[in-house]
Amino acid sequence: MPSFRTTRKVRHSAREMFDLVADTEAYPQFVPLCLDLKLRRKTEDAGVVTKVVQMTVGYKALRETFTSRVVCDPQILQILVSYVDGPFRRLENRWSFRDEGPGASIVEFEIAYEFRSPALGLLMGGVFDKAFRKFAEAFEQRADLVYGASLR
Template identity: 75%
Template sequence: MFDLVADIEAYPQFVPLCLGLEIRRRTENDGVVTKVADMSVGYRAIRETFTSRVACDPAKREIFVEYIDGPFRHLENRWSFREQASGVCVVEFEIAYEFKSRALSLLMGGMFDTAFRKFSEAFERRADVVYGAP
């Protein structure tokens, strides 16, 4: 599951609302792979691109996403992966965000929460495709 989430280049293939993703820079330091990427998202007439720094730490089984530029005042999220003795992988996802514009917040706020539920479902479906359904 860590590899599936860390493969941000594949997001346009399966993540709802993700129209495109471009890697600006990729570095590796002490096993941590960091990518700076522009993600374009859209829904109906609304289109936005934002830039994030994605740090993938396989030793800690964590992925930390830090917002750089775009329509948010602040955005960060963290993925944590814990394998259980049964072989099941428990995935924890935390996100904190605030839009720059109050108008955009009012327009997108409720939809944004719904979209994150859809994102979660998309990752589960993608895992079924890549690894086989349980």
């Protein structure tokens, strides 16, 4: 099953990065392959926000829509995404954030996925793999835009 994991040190606080990743509605503006995202439901319990979102991804003529549950826990600065419905057999990802000195943090991103259809997996697998490798970079660039670029 394809998977990807990356750890990056970024020039923004863990809370800023958590807030940026939790803002799923903004994803079509900057996330690779994300063409549209609709918030279907949002609940909050003891500070933990759970969203059900429907995302449409595409590359050239290929488009797929799937639904995920996104659990954002600001107490532990973690976001868990689990698959609900669509073209996958499995899709799970996790974001973790921790401060690493003043104005810097460590962002960890993990994802594992498997397409339901082997043919779709062959068509889209390579494209998804390349896109996932750019996810962390896309969020870091978005943070620079939203919060301002820090001195390097």
